[in-house]
Amino acid sequence: MNQMEVSFSATLDNENFARTTVGAFLTQLNPTIDEIIEFKTIVSEGVSNAIIHGYNNNAECKVVMKVEIEDRTVHLIIQDFGKGIENLEQVKTPFYTTAKDLEHAGMGITIIETLADSFQIESVKNIGTKLIITKRLKDNVG
Amino acid sequence: MENSMDYEVLDHLIIVHFTGEIDCSNAPVYRQALNDLFENTKEDIIFDFKNTSFIDSSGIGLVLGRYNQLKFDHRTLILTGLNQVAYRLFELTGLFQIMPYYESIDDIKEGII
Numbered sequence: 146m147n148q149m150e151v152s153f154s155a156t157l158d159n160e161n162f163a164r165t166t167v168g169a170f171l172t173q174l175n176p177t178i179d180e181i182i183e184f185k186t187i188v189s190e191g192v193s194n195a196i197i198h199g200y201n202n203n204a205e206c207k208v209v210m211k212v213e214i215e216d217r218t219v220h221l222i223i224q225d226f227g228k229g230i231e232n233l234e235q236v237k238t239p240f241y242t243t244a245k246d247l248e249h250a251g252m253g254i255t256i257i258e259t260l261a262d263s264f265q266i267e268s269v270k271n272i273g274t275k276l277i278i279t280k281r282l283k284d285n286v287g
Numbered sequence: 288m289e290n291s292m293d294y295e296v297l298d299h300l301i302i303v304h305f306t307g308e309i310d311c312s313n314a315p316v317y318r319q320a321l322n323d324l325f326e327n328t329k330e331d332i333i334f335d336f337k338n339t340s341f342i343d344s345s346g347i348g349l350v351l352g353r354y355n356q357l358k359f360d361h362r363t364l365i366l367t368g369l370n371q372v373a374y375r376l377f378e379l380t381g382l383f384q385i386m387p388y389y390e391s392i393d394d395i396k397e398g399i400i
Contacts, residue, residue: 157311157312158312161310179370179371182370182372182373186372189341249344250345
């Protein structure tokens, strides 16, 4: 088991940092370029949800991200301590968005579900939201 | 690779090239620049993602928003050059049901000009 954990300010300027960090940590598994892009996309969707919806872009708050590698299985946790999600079924609905005027596609959670092997959301109102994502990398060839 | 967007005019078409990454941090900037460009032109538009290394759902929102804006003026939006992962996500979102996709700009030239 190999782990890493980072905590960073809830600003969209850190989205690139978050996904690049996960990409760098996973390099030791020799992932394909597509696998790295898939992980980066999952991180981007999860972290932007935490910043925008969990914290309402309040940069004084912190997003916590943990990655655990077990053989070739990667567990990724993205956690905020913000306002929480009242209706979990609603956020899983494709095209559901609370920010149509900002051109949010409402596809973030659907995209994570599509790219991950397994995906859970734990959320409590005014306590926060935790995304638990598991994805197995393909075996190395050669 | 620095994130940037530029465009060129080619035979009644405007090709917009996106370089680097598209996410929540720059999608609103591109949105504003494209709104200005579309207001001052009347050509059909190609979005070229050949040099785009990363697009998340804010990029999908950007494309969908510009499609709706162009549709209002009866203009066409064509997409090209997406990486494999982005292609899957655009497909998942149903974007290819409403706008054409070509592998490359050469394919667009052969196909429609």
